[in-house]
Amino acid sequence: MEASILQPQFAAKIADLYNRMEKAYDIVARQLDFTCQGCPDNCCDSYFLHHTYVEWAYLWVGIGALSAERRKALENRAADYAAACEAALARDERPQVMCPLNEEGRCCLYEHRLMICRMHGVPSSLTFPNGQAKKFPGCFRCQEIVGSRQATPAVERAPLFRELVALEQELLGEQQGHMPKVKKTIADMILMGAPRL
Ligand code: SF4
Ligand code: SF4
Incomplete structure (x- = not known):
């Protein structure tokens, strides 16, 4: 098992933020009577x-807890x-390639899936400090449900995103600005191992 670079207390903060993202998503999904049940697609x-x-x-907190056999299979799929x-x-x-964490249609590290996985599906927006907002319409199936409705509920990403940025700053501390920028697929993150900080 690979040692996590995250202290349990810090990992708990990420889990808490992820839970609140999930709740924000669920509220909008309920308002739209939208679920992934019966979807012919798999957006993974x-x-x-x-x-x-x-x-x-945090993804590596999950990967590190897998058995050696499952991890090997995951690394093969990532490659x-x-x-x-x-x-x-x-x-x-x-x-358009199935995510290596998807096993038989399901995310095998559901509790550790990333922010974008938690936001994809229902409509959302990202409001910038200047008041301008970027809109995300949701997946094709949700767009069918929303149809031509004028006012639709949406998850506002900005406060959640700000919290994620604050956690990133806390994790990197003085290294912030000196580390290479992250621009990686989940497969890259699996193949490279846990980040070295
Ligand atoms: S988010 Fe949308 S496209 Fe993805 S599985 Fe759910 S219903 Fe299907
Ligand atoms: S990490 Fe995201 S894209 Fe990958 S299987 Fe899990 S939910 Fe799907």
Whole structure:
């Protein structure tokens, strides 16, 4: 088992933030009467890059607790994923490859899945300090439910995102600004091991 770089108390803060993201999502999902049940798609093949050490480290709290056998299988899937993405990007295409953490349609590290996984599905927005907002319409199925409604509930990402940034600052401390920027797929994070801080 790989030692986590996160102290349990710090990991608990991330878990708490992740829980609140989930609650914010659930409130909107309930208001829209939206669930993933019966979805013909599985959006875990969406291509996303992740940008924080804190999420990378917390993902490794989950990976580190897996058996050696499951971890090996995960690393193999991550290597396949990385090769498929590289091939798609070389063709100038946006990769569409199933996430290596997805096992038989389910996330095998559900408690450790990243912020973007917790936000994808229902409509959301990100309001900037200047008042401008970026809108995210939700997945195709949620967009069908929302249809042409004028006013729809949405998760506001900004306060949650600010908390994540604060945790990133707390984790990096004086190293902030001296560490390489994170721009990684989940497969990259698996293949590189836990971040070294
Ligand atoms: S978020 Fe949307 S696309 Fe993804 S599994 Fe749920 S219903 Fe399907
Ligand atoms: S981390 Fe889990 S929820 Fe997120 S894309 Fe991968 S399998 Fe899906």
